[in-house]
Amino acid sequence: MDYKPPCASSWAWRKVCEVKEIFKAAYGQGKWTDADEDYSINVGYIWLTQHNLDKVTWFKSVWNKFIIPKHSFILRLLNHERLLTLDSLVKIGITHQTNCFLCGIHAETHTHLFQECVFVNRCYTKLLEWLQLQVSGQITATKMLKMRNYTGFIRLLMSSLIADVQYKVWTCRNVCKIEGYVTHPVTIINRVKADCRMWIMNVHVGRLKREEIEWCTRRDLM
Numbered sequence: 446m447d448y449k450p451p452c453a454s455s456w457a458w459r460k461v462c463e464v465k466e467i468f469k470a471a472y473g474q475g476k477w478t479d480a481d482e483d484y485s486i487n488v489g490y491i492w493l494t495q496h497n498l499d500k501v502t503w504f505k506s507v508w509n510k511f512i513i514p515k516h517s518f519i520l521r522l523l524n525h526e527r528l529l530t531l532d533s534l535v536k537i538g539i540t541h542q543t544n545c546f547l548c549g550i551h552a553e554t555h556t557h558l559f560q561e562c563v564f565v566n567r568c569y570t571k572l573l574e575w576l577q578l579q580v581s582g583q584i585t586a587t588k589m590l591k592m593r594n595y596t597g598f599i600r601l602l603m604s605s606l607i608a609d610v611q612y613k614v615w616t617c618r619n620v621c622k623i624e625g626y627v628t629h630p631v632t633i634i635n636r637v638k639a640d641c642r643m644w645i646m647n648v649h650v651g652r653l654k655r656e657e658i659e660w661c662t663r664r665d666l667m
């Protein structure tokens with residue numbers, strides 16, 4: 446029960462041992478204590494979900510039918526802070542460069558690139574101008590997703606637009622890293638708009654309610 450994996454052991458073995466440490470809390474005197482039944486995978490999984498898993502708040506803004514899979518894939522990595530940003534590359538010794546490719550001033554981290562960078566803020570500002578919406582204080586994706594002045598189709602559409610902007614910011618950063626130029630935020634939002642217009646016209650145009658059609662028409666989406 447008190448076994449600790451050596452530092453040189455593999456990632457997979459260290460993960461197995463981490464799970465063992467979590468499950469120790471449900472054992473007393475060598476027995477499964479949280480239920481009357483004997484231990485089974487099903488009982489263990491239910492105990493784990495009730496006691497040890499943090500609630501994922503971003504699930505619906507990453508996995509919904511309005512977001513195309515390649516965007517969901519990048520957003521999932523972003524929310525787990527698993528994109529290969531410069532701070533991660535420095536930690537594993539691949540580079541010594543730390544400055545953000547898009548602003549050239551601050552250290553590139555997930556928080557900087559998708560929340561604080563002047564570049565992403567210009568993209569969010571242009572997105573809100575186009576959608577005729579306003580956010581008080583600093584604009585972030587979380588604030589935009591929590592805005593209360595829209596529901597249903599429009600809310601899902603917003604999650605799709607924000608996902609597209611974040612995907613394009615990450616792509617723009619990668620292009621800048623490889624080819625050395627930065628796409629203008631206005632161009633990024635124009636591409637988001639073009640994607641969205643094509644998607645609405647091809648997939649949703651026949652299913653929209655009158656007020657949703659009016660909302661889209663006022664924003665040049667139909």
Ligand SMILES: [Zn+2]
Binds near residue numbers: 548550564
């Ligand atoms: Zn930056």
